[in-house]
Amino acid sequence: MRVLLIHSDYLKYKTKNKTKIAEEIDDSKQEGAFEDSLVVFTAVEKEDEKNEEKVVKNFIEEVKSVHSDIKSETIVLYPYAHLSSSLSSPQIAIKILVNAEKALKEEGFNVYRVPFGWYKSFELSCKGHPLSELSRNISGNESEKSENDDE
Amino acid sequence: MRVLLIHSDYLKYKTKNKTKIAEEIDDSKQEGAFEDSLVVFTAVEKEDEKNEEKVVKNFIEEVKSVHSDIKSETIVLYPYAHLSSSLSSPQIAIKILVNAEKALKEEGFNVYRVPFGWYKSFELSCKGHPLSELSRNISGNESEKSENDDE
Ligand SMILES: [Mg+2]
Numbered sequence: 198m199r200v201l202l203i204h205s206d207y208l209k210y211k212t213k214n215k216t217k218i219a220e221e222i223d224d225s226k227q228e229g230a231f232e233d234s235l236v237v238f239t240a241v242e243k244e245d246e247k248n249e250e251k252v253v254k255n256f257i258e259e260v261k262s263v264h265s266d267i268k269s270e271t272i273v274l275y276p277y278a279h280l281s282s283s284l285s286s287p288q289i290a291i292k293i294l295v296n297a298e299k300a301l302k303e304e305g306f307n308v309y310r311v312p313f314g315w316y317k318s319f320e321l322s323c324k325g326h327p328l329s330e331l332s333r334n335i336s337g338n339e340s341e342k343s344e345n346d347d348e
Numbered sequence: 349m350r351v352l353l354i355h356s357d358y359l360k361y362k363t364k365n366k367t368k369i370a371e372e373i374d375d376s377k378q379e380g381a382f383e384d385s386l387v388v389f390t391a392v393e394k395e396d397e398k399n400e401e402k403v404v405k406n407f408i409e410e411v412k413s414v415h416s417d418i419k420s421e422t423i424v425l426y427p428y429a430h431l432s433s434s435l436s437s438p439q440i441a442i443k444i445l446v447n448a449e450k451a452l453k454e455e456g457f458n459v460y461r462v463p464f465g466w467y468k469s470f471e472l473s474c475k476g477h478p479l480s481e482l483s484r485n486i487s488g489n490e491s492e493k494s495e496n497d498d499e
Contacts, residue, residue, distance in 0.1 A: 201430050213476040279352050279483035280431070318476025325364040325469025332430035 198245050198252055198293075198336070199280040200259070201238040203321065204267045204329035208236050208275075210319040212312055218287040219314035226312050233270040235263060236321065238277035241290035248337025249289065253296045255335050260301065266328050272308045274298055287314060349396050349403055349444075349487070350431040351410070352389040354472065355418045355480035359387050359426075361470040363463055369438040370465035377463050384421040386414060387472065389428035392441035399488025400440065404447045406486050411452065417479050423459045425449055438465060 211228040237260055245252045264272060274294055278284055285293075291313050301308040311317070323329050360381040363373070388411055396403045415423060425445055429435055436444075442464050452459040462468070474480050 211476065214478065279481060282483075282485055316476055316478055316480075318474055318480075320471070320473045322471045323469055325362065325467055327365065327467055329467075329469075330430060332433070334433055 198242055198256060198334070199240045200256070200333045200335055201277065201280060202260070202263050202331045202333070203236045203238070204269060204324045204326070205231075205234045205236050206322040206324060207232055208234050208273055208319065208321050210275075210311055210317045212315040212317050214316045216314045216316065220291055220312055222312045222315075229273075229309060229311065231271050231273055231309065234273045235260070235267060235269040235271070236273045236275055238275045238280060239294065240276075240278055240280035241285040241293050242281050243283045243285050244336065245293065246285050246289050249293055249296075251337035252335065253293055253300065255337065256293070257297050257300050259333055259335055260297075261304075261306075263328070263331060264306070270307060272301060272306055273311060274308065275311045276313045349393055349407060349485070350391045351407070351484040351486055352428065352431060353411070353414050353482045353484070354387045354389070355420060355475045355477070356382075356385050356387050357473040357475060358383055359385050359424055359470065359472050361426075361462055361468045364467040364469060367465045367467065371442055371463055373463045373466075380460065380462065382422050382424055382460065385424045386411070386418060386420040386422070387424045387426055389426045389431060390445065391427075391429055391431035392436040392444050393432050394434045394436050395487065396444065397436050397440050400444055400447075402488035403486065404444055404451065406488065407444070408448050408451050408455075410484055410486055411448075412455075412457075414479070414482060415457070421458060423452060423457050424462060425459065426462045427464045
């Protein structure tokens with residue numbers, strides 16, 4: 198799983214056309230707007246299919262760890278295929294994102310999941326402090342986590 | 349080289365702190381604002397060190413190809429380490445970006461290169477049409493190019 202975490206003053210999105218792997222959504226999810234958010238752009242990868250539960254666990258641990266540093270009001274999970282060239286099946290990707298959303302909600306976080314498989318317009322800001330842009334490789338393996346936080 | 353291409357209504361950036369690999373910049377480059385742009389987020393990778401010239405050539409061919417579809421006013425080259433976990437040396441990365449900028453300018457494109465190695469705040473929009481978000485793996489190899497344009 199490849200993840201890009203952005204601390205944002207604002208994120209807005211609007212769904213446009215469906216791709217062929219679009220999830221069905223309520224009208225309420227056709228657009229969204231968020232202030233002070235940790236936006237978690239996420240590409241679930243083929244390798245993650247081997248160990249979904251561990252991947253979800255390691256993913257939410259990482260999100261919580263970054264969130265504890267930046268303390269944003271909201272966490273936004275944003276599916277972003279463009280971060281990887283070795284994607285999982287759409288079914289597994291949605292399942293992992295849904296389960297991560299659920300787990301974070303159960304722990305009391307204010308979390309929102311952006312629809313999967315839609316073309317979307319968006320507007321985003323990045324605050325620019327050293328922790329406002331981070332990337333991670335997350336696997337189902339306990340110890341494997343790579344960081345790369347310099348430009 | 350890992351590349352993310354975004355067709356934007358606006359991009360604004362401001363340099364904040366230097367990282368230890370920051371390039372020296374003129375005051376004029378401390379911030380920038382662009383309308384209708386193809387923003388090319390770019391991570392130069394270790395593998396690209398083997399064949400810098402071919403990488404520059406393949407990179408600008410790809411940028412020109414996407415630009416010919418979307419026909420934005422401006423092309424903005426934006427260094428973005430977070431797209432890869434196997435980065436080249438900063439020296440090679442800057443060299444490749446500078447040479448790509450030069451080559452595109454010589455061909456008459458309106459191109460701008462965002463400073464390398466600085467923490468930056470930014471604001472970005474993505475138009476949301478199917479060609480407004482594309483990612484590419486670009487190598488020094490003639491035939492190797494991977495695309496991944498579905499969500
Ligand atoms: Mg796309």
